[in-house]
Amino acid sequence: MTDIESIYKKLNHVISKEDFLQRIQDKVENMGGLCDEPMAAMLVANELGFSDVGRDSVKIENITAESGPVNFVARVVSVFDIKEFTRNDGTIGRVGNLITGDETGKIRVTLWDNMADLIKAEKVKVGQTLQISGFAKQGYSGVEVNVGNNGVLTESEEEIEVAASSQKIKDVKDGMGDLNLTGKVLEISEVRTFQKKDGNSGRVGNLLLGDATGTLRVTLWDEKSDFLGQIEYGDTVELINAYARENAFTQKVELQIGNRSIIRRTEKEVDYEEEFTSIADIKADMNNINVSGRVLDIAEIRTFEKKDGSAGRVGNLLIGDSTGKIRLTLWDEKTDFLDEVDFDETIEVLHAYSRENTFSQQIELNLGSKGIIQKTEKKVEYMEKFTDISDIIPGENYSVQGKVFEIGELREFEREDGTASMVSNLELKDETGSIRLTLWGEQAYVIEDLDIDSEIQIIDAYAKYGLNEEIELSVGNRSRVIIL
Template sequence: MVSFEEIEEVFKKLEGKLSREDFKSKVEEKVTMMNGLCDSKTAAMLVASEMGLNETIKIKDMSPDSGNVVFAGKVLSISDIREFSRNDGSAGHVVNITFADDTGSIRAALWDEAADLVKIGDIKVGQSLRVKGYIKEGMRGLEVNVGRGGSIEHLDQEVAVNVKPLKINEIKPGMNNLDVKGKVIDIGAMKTFQRKDGGTGKVTSITLGDETGKIRVTLWDSKAENIGFKAGDTVEIMNGYSRENTFSNQTELQVGSAGSIVKSNSAVNYSENITPIADIGINSAYSIAGHVSGIDEIREFERQDGTKSRVSNIYVSDDTGRIRVALWGEHAELVNELDIGSEIRVIDAYAKSGRNEEVELSAGTRTRIQIVRK
């Protein structure tokens, strides 16, 4: 005889699909049919599976030999939908989603009809879902494939995740699967470019800050094209990666097709780190505040590629010293708005050795200049 206490835990998951007596009877029948090759709890799980109940698994417990799995996860990021041609000439499409629970995270590939759920907006970042799919070893580790034999359903109860956002000063080059929250300080203009395969790509950059510092974030393609936030908003980046900019020697964040960036209601504090002019070195970016103590005329010049641009110089002073600031491109026109004594802030200008080996600042495309008082 099967003790109901041994199978009660499995019975509770059936949510009233049959009575206790009927379930116990089916389990006893399964034990008899298996000729003692399984215990009562295993038999109960087999009965439950035959009735459509799939036992959920935690992400950390998944392995290459798990086969078909069912898990509950929260959507951290959604990639762009990619279309492709099969060998038989038919068209297919796939989208990658990063899911997390309280034990870890995993990437899931949704194919064809499952990918359509993203296309029609039925799956969004932040939702909690129950996913049935097949585990396999992918190029980046374990991944779940959700095709015709799989399924996705929404959960009423939110799945708890154990993902702790990094502070900006904790980000080092070469890190992956990054979760970062910050305040948007600045948003750059979107640019288009030609890919090696002849296609067109889109890119823009934003500057993100928190109480530990700031970082430049590059957004690619649909992330660059569909920005749903403005300067001053708080955003959360999920599944980003970092690299070192060889020009500025600074760590930057990248948000590609597998990552996401969404507006957040979290409060993030940020204040600009202003460096006294006397403390500026070379080969690094600095932000200064002071008054204009000298203005030169705008000069036009020709680049190596034959295009023309403009440059002007101003001098900025504070209580510790005076420095020349070269204003390149569109920044050069600022001399028409400034007077001697105007108060300004020059944010993220690159320091280098200039005339007579004196330190000077170069204000380029990444520099922001704020006129505090004319």
């Protein structure tokens, strides 16, 4: 460290030594302990126009692990809480960290003992410009500068612009820290509570973000999880000083947002387009499926009792695109959408999952709490595919059209659970053949509106063997009957 006498030798022709020493003391007092007398002497020299005294200042981009002692001016980007630790000799040490930056980059500054106490005393704050003298070395997450009791950390009046560096999702790797990233909100989870090791209650929630390079899950802890209630799907958010960790369960890298990080909405533009799957390409046990389709059928909402005794709700939509159609099951609060949508409207379904229905053996989509369903202005073409009666085989769902040539009676019967229901039959024919239709429940009443030679369409009836081992179509609550 340059001593006071050496500095004054360069200034003795412009200021008396008495005035110089007085200005040093005034500077120390005004800084409130943020600098010692040698550093105050260099600051006084700078104010008098002598910026070449003391150690040369370097830019952050030029600081390497081999730089050793360095002196630089930077703006504080983040301030982390200090931690206490026990040294090998049994004494208690203190350490704290800053992220600082200039126009060439950013670097971590590690403060030890008395210097770390400046964080606790709130004498180091985000946005403050500091002159820093310390020792550069390789740290856990890159090059860092260590400032001990013999180092310098003092406020500077120099204007510093911090380089705006930002990562893309594809570049995020496990163990990376001090990450800045901007992404579009694709999914918002509920906030969950848990018990910490110290017995206190904690909170955690998740976001799924996307940019032009991919998607990434973000975990928000404690008070940061309040942010989840302030945003919606499609918003753009900015993350500052996040860190990446691999999820031990999924083995996927996620970003973590703790009390040292910042997350906020932004008006920045992010290039991200959801990838949509054609209905014909949906297979069983797929996850995170996005699909657009036209509404072909809307089922009533049913209530049921969950395993925990609480009430649940379930409802269905049938949607179609140019490649086919599929039934979509909505659970709990998602069923509210069924009251908002109408036949032939176009919708988007995001982050659904597919399962095979054990009864019908048909692939269906399910939308849980993490999924999104919304109306869209997209143009989706759909044309119902009708099967010739002669091509129907058991075990599949079919749509057929033809003329009624025989109408049975409407009959009441008792279900296995003791409740009453209705059933009726009719015979349908097209140019290729004829088939028997059995209509169940509310569908059974359709025969009251039919005459011989009425033309009808049956949408999504299930083919099976009936009486005398003849193939018939079963028309239930998931089928539609359209009178032409």
